[in-house]
């Protein structure tokens with residue numbers, strides 16, 4: 001039953017290494033990361049600044065490729081995929097939420113959320129329904145024709161989340177999604193992630209804020225490019241906040 | 243389709259920049275279209291004119307390329323008489339010509355003045371529509387009298403009767419005695435030219451030699467013999483220089499020579515227009531490189547949510563194409579308008595959908611070619627680095 005246990009793990013990372021060349025100096029950021037995420041799990045990644053969390057998230061999100069090591073995403077070894085296959089994976093399987101929102105400034109809320117569907121090749125008349133549903137999910141349907149610059153930080157992040165979920169991915173990756181938000185807005189955004197998780201999505205969130213980790217089932221601590229420790233929480237904060 | 247709409251939206255977000263970038267393409271397309279139309283028109287007009295002259299004609303012309311250089315052969319009355327003495331020649335005309343400014347009242351036009359010797363009008367099939375032709379006395383005096391082409395008459399005098407009026411040619415007053423017209427051709431330079439007697443021409447402009455001889459054979463069977471006799475006559479006086487500097491052509495040879503000249507003409511016009519289009523293309527490449535740099539973050543975002551390299555490549559190439567298409571359309575509209583205007587002035591133009599298509603496709607090709615490099619750069623950006631770009 002080895003196959004079953006493997007596909008039960010949506011993320012299976014072993015001995016992942018990544019370094020950057022700065023001039024002629026080689027900076028080792030990830031020094032052999034071993035890490036797993038079960039399907040439907042809610043995981044937080046914590047660690048000091050510069051420990052390599054974002055680097056790890058970029059690898060998990062197929063935005064970058066590791067120097068060595070293996071990353072099996074949903075049963076597929078990522079290093080065997082071509083550039084356009086990776087783009088497809090990012091488009092269909094992963095929803096990425098960034099700390100700085102990364103909305104396209106000259107496009108409207110609607111257009112920003114629509115974009116992944118365009119790259120997925122979904123025809124116009126089916127896109128509309130999906131975009132509206134995603135915006136309704138994050139309660140932003142009333143700001144469809146606004147530009148990102150006309151929205152507050154919390155609203156922008158909700159739009160970014162709508163964009164991440166519009167193509168119905170199984171894995172949601174968020175790199176400090178509340179890093180630019182105050183407590184109240186952070187709660188709102190975390191509620192969204194929890195709800196998504198309850199609906200069966202796997203959620204991995206990087207954070208600096210210990211408060212945030214209370215939402216997770218498991219916290220992974222990264223230090224100096226390796227996993228320092230893990231902590232399993234018996235989590236029912238979702239229930240208590242409603 | 244969505245992508246093309248997106249591309250237009252994107253370039254319309256920055257109208258001033260789009261306009262300035264397209265300017266090169268606008269000018270390029272404009273000149274390509276206008277030059278094609280004018281070149282084609284002039285060529286067709288020449289051919290029509292020659293065809294209307296009949297098959298008995300022989301012309302002795304400066305060889306192409308010899309036109310603008312100082313020639314050693316200077317035909318004078320002696321040559322004229324030698325040609326006139328040929329048995330097969332029914333008629334011989336010699337003329338010299340230059341460009342001059344012709345004016346009456348406040349109106350002024352550039353025109354050709356021909357100083358003619360012999361009955362040019364009959365040899366060249368010009369019909370008299372008013373007044374009289376130049377006559378024996380005009381050819382043998384330096385009286386300031388002139389016959390003008392119908393188009394020039396209309397331009398100078400509108401509805402008025404030009405006969406007996408004075409016009410100004412390069413500052414010298416001439417009396418108009420006749421108006422001639424070549425109707426068999428769609429267009430003719432002669433319709434906008436002035437004709438004065440050769441002696442008058444020499445007196446006013448001090449150019450005492452003929453440029454061109456026109457010979458009409460007695461009948462078609464004599465054309466070859468006349469051609470040979472004419473060459474022999476002039477060769478005996480001028481030797482090798484004549485062979486180098488002049489062509490003696492019958493109607494068929496005239497047609498093919500004109501065609502050749504037309505092709506060379508069109509080729510150079512095409513080169514000029516292409517250069518301006520290529521300069522326009524470089525402008526597009528330049529602004530696309532700026533645009534790619536400015537939108538690095540956006541490229542990262544698009545890649546992160548599922549755009550392939552190919553998607554990004556196509557996106558930027560389409561933007562470059564949209565830029566050049568805008569330029570092409572504006573250039574074509576302006577060009578169309580200019581060609582209509584030239585047409586109204588009475589000059590020969592010839593425009594058709596073929597030229598429109600060439601003048602549209604060329605800029606699009608330029609857009610693709612010069613958009614490719616910036617687009618390729620955009621497509622090859624590293625996703626994470628693009629996202630980190632400030």
Ligand SMILES: Nc1ncnc2c1ncn2[C@@H]1O[C@H](COP(=O)(O)OP(=O)(O)OP(=O)(O)O)[C@@H](O)[C@H]1O
Pocket residue numbers: 020021022027029047048049050051052053054055056627
């Ligand atoms: N593209 C890059 N080129 C060079 N160095 C990089 C690059 N990306 C990251 N680094 C370096 O790698 C190290 C880890 O960066 P990373 O962004 O993963 O840290 P982090 O854990 O996310 O930190 P923070 O909590 O501040 O976001 C840092 O020292 C950073 O300077």
Ligand SMILES: [Mg+2]
Pocket residue numbers: 053054055175
């Ligand atoms: Mg980080």
